[in-house]
Amino acid sequence: MALYRAETKPISRKDGRSAVAAAAYRSGASLVDDRTGNAHDYTRRRGVVATGIITPDGQGCERNALWNGAEAAEKRKDARTAREWVLALPAELTDAQRQELTERFSRSLAERFGVAVDFAIHRPGKEGDQRNHHAHVLTTTRQVSHDASGALVFGDKAQPEQSDAQLRKQGIEKGAVLVEEVRALWEMQGNAALEAAGEAIRIDRRSLKARGIDRTPTVHLGPSVTALERRGRRTDGGNLNRAIEQDNEQKAALTAEIIDLQAERERRAREEAGFIAEWNAYLRARKPDLLDFDGLRKHAADELAGGEVRLRQGIVKDTPEYAQKTKEIREMEARITEESRSLMYAERWRDDCEEEISEWSARVGFFARLRPPPEIREKKEQAEQARSDIRRSSGILSGLRATLELAKKLFKEWFLAEVNSPQLDDRWRYRSLALDGIKRECDNKLAEERAARAKARQMEDLRLHREAEAIRKERLEQEAQRQKSQVVERKQKVEPPPPSSGASDPGDDFEDDWDDSPSFGM
Template sequence: MRAVLAGQTTEGGRWHVASYHLSAKAVSRSTGRSAVGAAAYRSGERLTNERDGVTHDYTRKRGVLSSFIVAPAGAEAWASDRSGLWNRAEAAEARKDAKVAREYELALPAELSALEREALARQFAQVVVERFGVVADVALHAPHREGDQRNWHAHILTTTRAANENGLGAKTRVLDSPKTSAAEIEALREIWAEQINAALERAHVGERVDHRSFARRGLEQAPTVHLGPAATALERRGVQTGLGDVNRAVAATEEAREAVRQVEAEVIDLEAERERRADVAQQTHWRSLPLRELQWEVNTLWPDREAALATARMANPAYREAAEAAETAEAGVAKARLNLLEATETERSLKQKAERYRGNQGVLGRVRFWLQDKGVLEIPEWKRLQDQISETQKLAEKWKDDLATAEELNAKAKIAFNEVDSAIAGTVDEILAPELRRYEAARSVLDERIEEDRRRAAEAEAERRAEEIRQRVDAEIERELREAAEQRRRAETAELRQVVHDLDTITPNGRGGYRFAFVRGLDQQEKERREAILYADKEKTKEVLKEELQERQLQAKREQDRDLGYDMEP
C-alpha cells in the first residue's frame, strides 16, 4: 500500500519527507572565528589570513563536491578570488567582536541529481546576492560516510557588507537588527522552499517541502532537534547524547502516529473506492440514456443556489440582525445628509438675506454700517442675522460630524453584513457541493455524448461526400474510358477503311466472303501489317469490304453512264 499525504509518503512502513533545512548564522571574531578560516573549511582549500598570518589548510578534507562564487554585477573581477575576497572582508572590519561573514546552511533534496542540486544552490545564492548586494561563496558537500546518505547540503558564506566594483561598502544592517532580521530570514526560508518545490516539480518528484513549523501548519508531528557537529560526532561513535535521545523519542512517537495514519489512509482509500464505483455506475447509467432523457436529467440536477441562499438567510437570525443593522445605518446616513443639506441651505438663505438687507440701505443706513464697522454702534437687525448665521453654521458642523459618524457606522454594518452573508454562502456552497459535483459529472457525460453525436454526424457527412466524390470520379473515369474506346474504335475503323480502300481488287467468293488482292509494290512488312488489320475483326472487315465493293461498283456504274452520255450531274 502507498498513501500520499501533503507531500509525505509512506512506503514499506517507513515515513519519508522531502528534506527542508535552512539556517543562518554569523561568523564572528568574538567566538574566535574568521571569514578566511570558514571559507577554507567550506571549500576544502588552503587559505592564509593576512590579518593574523594564520594559514588554514583543509585540502585533505573529503566530501567537498564543488565550490563557486556568486557576485553582484560589476564586482566579479575582484570577488572571483576566494583568498582576496575573504581577506578583504577581514580588512574591512576593525572591531575585535566584528561579524566578518554570514553563513547559510541548506539541505539539498536527495531526489535531485548532482547537477540539479548545484543549480538549486546557485539559484538561492543569486537571490541572496541580489537581495542584499553581497558576495556569496558556495560550497556543496556530500553526506558523511557514516551518516544519513541523503544529507546532501550546501554552505553559502556571504560578506556582511554590500559589494561593488570598488570593493566592500556599507554593512547589511537589515540582517543585524532584531527588528528586521527575523522577517528577512523568514522571507528567505519561504523563497528557499519555493525553489526546492519548483526543482522537485521539474524533476517529476511528488514530494514537496514547507518552510513553516509543524505547529504553524497545524500538524501533530513533533519536530526533531538539530544535533550540531559535537553531538553528531558522538552519535557516530555510538555515544548516545541528550539531543539524540530527543530525536529517538520523536521517531518512536512518529512511528505510532504513522500506524494511525496508515489505518486512516486505508479508510480514506476504501471510501474513495466506494465513491469511485458509485460514480462509475452513475456515469454508465447516464451513458445508457437516450440523449433527450439525459438532457432532461441534467437540467433537473442543477442545484438552485439562489433559492437555497434565500432560505438559509431567512433561517439565520444573525443574517436578519445584520440586515436590519445595515438598513438602520443606511437610514441614519440618509437622515444625516438631509439634515446637513437643510442646514447648508438655511445658512445660504440667511447670508443672502443679510446681503440684501445691507445692500438696500440708504445714505443714513450706509453711515450706520460704517460706524458699526468702526465699532461705534451696533445695528440690532444686522446682529440678529449674524447670530442666526453663526448658529446655522454650528448646526451644519454638527450635522457634518453626525454624517461622518453615520457613514462610519454604515461601513461597519455593511462589513458585518457581508461577513455573515459570505459565511452563509460558504455553508450553502458546502452543502450543495455534492449536488454540484453530480451535476457537473452529468453535464460532462452530456457534453461527451453531444460531442460524440456531432463527431459521428460529421464523419457520416464526410463519408457521404467522399462517396459522392468517388461516384463522380468513377463516372468520369468510365466516361473517359468509353471515349477512349470509341476513339480507338473509330481510329481502327478508319485505318481498316483506308486499308480496304487501298486494295487492288475485291471480289465476292460465293460463300458470303470476299477475295481481295493488295496493290503491287508493297514490301513484305507493310503487307503483313495490312493483313493483320484485315483479319483482326473479320465480321467488321466483311462489312467494310462489302461497303467498299458497293462503292466501287457504284463508281464504275457512274463512269459507264458518263461514257454513254447519261451523266446528269451539272
C-alpha cells in the same frame, strides 16, 4: 516528503569566529586571515563535492580576497562579517542536479541583496545518514561590486543585516520577513528541481504542526555530540532522539493506516461523485428518450461493449461543444445542398433560354437575327442573368466546400484530442460504472413492464373467461327454460281440458241428441 532545511545564522566576531576561517573550512581550502595572521588549511578535508563564488555583477572573485575584504570592511570588535545558510539538498537528485540547484539559489541571493555568495556542497559522512547531502552558503554582510580596476568594493550593509527600524523605512516589516522569504524561495526552487527531475516527492518549509503531522521533532545534537554518536558513544541527546524516533515510527504506522482509510474513503467518494455525474450527464443528453428503456439499454450495452475508446467517445459526444460543432457542420452541408440546387436551376434555365434562342435563330434569316424581337432579347437577358447566377453559385459552392472540408478536419482533430485527453482518464471508468447501472435499471424497468403486461393479459383473460362463463350460464338457463316450456306444451296437447263449472250432464247430451220426431209408418 523530502527533508526541508534552510537555516541561517551570522558569523560574528563576538563569538570568536572569522569569515575567513568559516570559508576555508566549508570549501576545503587554505586561506590566511590578514587581520589575525592565522592560516586555515582544510585542503585535506573530505566530503566537499563542489564549491563556487557568485557576485551580483557576475564577474566572480578569488576566495581569499573576498573574505579578507569582508573582514577588513568591518571595524567593530563584535561585527558580523558573514551570514551562513545551511541547506538540506534533496537526496533524490544527482550531484549535478544538486549543484545546479545550489548555484541557482546562490545567484538569487546575490541578485536580491547585492551580496557576494560562496557556496560549498558536502556529501554525507560515511557513518552518518546517507541522505544528508547539504550545502553551506556564505554571504557577505555588505553589498559587493567591482571598481574599474576589477577590485572588490564593499558598500552598505545588505538588507538581512539591517535593523527592523531601517527595514520599515523600506516597507519591510522586520528582518524575520526577509528570512521567511528566503526560506520560501528555497522551497520553491527545491520543488522545481524535484519536478524537473521527474520526482513526485516535495519539500515543505512549514512546521510539522502546521502541516498537520503528529510527529515530535528531534533535537539538534551539534557537531561535537554528532561526532561522539558516530564513534559509537551513546549520549543523552542521542538517546532522546532515538526514543523520539521510535515514538514517531509508531505514530507514523498508525497515521499511515488512518491515511489509507481516509484515502480509501476519498477514493470511494470520488467514484460515487463521478458515477452520479456521468449518470446524470448520460441521461441529460438523452432526455427525449428517457422512457424508452429498451433503446437506452441497447445504447448503453453497445457503448460498454466498445470498451474504453467507445466510452471516451461517448463522453465527448454528450458535451455541448460536440453538439454545437456538429450542428455547424450540418448547417454548412444544408447550405451547400441548397446552393447546389440553385446552381442546378440556374443551369436548367440557361439551357432552356439558349435552346429557345437557338431554335429562333435557325428559323429566321441573317438580317432578322440582327434585330431580334423583344421576347428573344428578353431570353438573351435571362440567359445572361442565369450565367451570372451560375458563376455566383459556383464561387459560393467552391468556398463552402473548402470551408466544410477545413471544418471537418478541425473537428476531427478536436474530437481526437478530446477523446485522448487525460481529463477523461477517470471519467471513462465512472461512465462505465454509470452505464452498467443504467443497463441494470433499464432491465428492472423492462422486467416491471413485462410483468405489468403479463398481469394485464391475465386480468383481460380472466375478464373474458368470466364473460364467457356468464354467457354460457345464461344460455344454459335459457335452454332449460325452453325445454321446460316444451314439456308443458306437450302435456297440454295430450290431456283433455278440465270441465268447466257450468257444463251439462252427459245424460243431457244424450237427450239432446235423441230425435223424437214422428217417423214414417208409425
